[in-house]
Amino acid sequence: MATNALTVARDDFLNAARSHVVLGVVGAFVVSVALVFLAEMDLFADPYRTLNDVALLFILVGPVLLAPLSYLAVAGDRASGRLKYVMGLPASRPGYVAAKVASRAGVAVAAVLASLAVGFAVALAAFENAPDPAAFALFAVASALYVATFVCIFVAISASVTGRSRAMFGAVAVYFVLVPFWLGVTPPLTLGTLLSAVGDLLGTGLSASTREFVDALSPLRAYGGLIRPVFAQGAEKYERFAHMGGAPDAVYERAWFHVAVLLAWSLGSVTVGYLRFRRAELA
Known part of the structure; x- marks a missing residue:
């Protein structure tokens, strides 16, 4: 099964690498990060x-x-009929899904690393x-984990549904x-308003620590927590980082x-x- 998964991952990665979409994604990451560094060098x-603004770019535009x-990744193969051919190699369903995740996440991570290498050179x-190389x-590393997480989510959606739309x-x-919803940039429908509504239904307000814990459960908040040490050094120099000084206290503020x-x-x-793909018809 492992050999079949590696074969599917290799073929999918090579096919993706020749795709205009993939070249566009990698190019968009590299150009965007380079432009941010060039715009802020003075x-x-x-x-x-500047990495703080690059992080915002990754959070909002990366997904x-x-x-x-x-x-x-999966829905396209199913719609085109290629999925039945791949399953006849033979390849197991878990191996196929794992291969799709690995190949697409590999491209995403490569795009992030290439863009940051260009950013480092400009800096x-x-x-x-x-x-600072460290x-x-x-x-x-944190950015690679963040983009890989969204790739996993999107591939999982692709494996769960039957059509492109x-x-x-x-x-x-x-x-x-x-x-947008978790960041609170879509008023009045935000995580904060939802938590307030839940508190009203329960007849009691949710504590600040509970709200902060729920807020910390999203990929973007986890990403922000992981890169916090990068900016903590500027807590006294830049007002934007003033709240990042000091060691984290709550459990949901720890790196692990x-x-x-x-x-x-x-x-x-x-x-x-x-689990949804396992029970799906391949046609």
């Missing part, structure tokens, strides 16, 4: 300040760029203060819930908790997607 002396790469050449490395709708809905959240979203969504 605004800030420290490259890590949008990754959706075309992922949401048709090294153009910023007043030299970039800070860039931590940021790169349903896969696209599912990806859009998940993006709305996990990013953030990693656990990302892994839970990744493995949980893939598991659900596979």
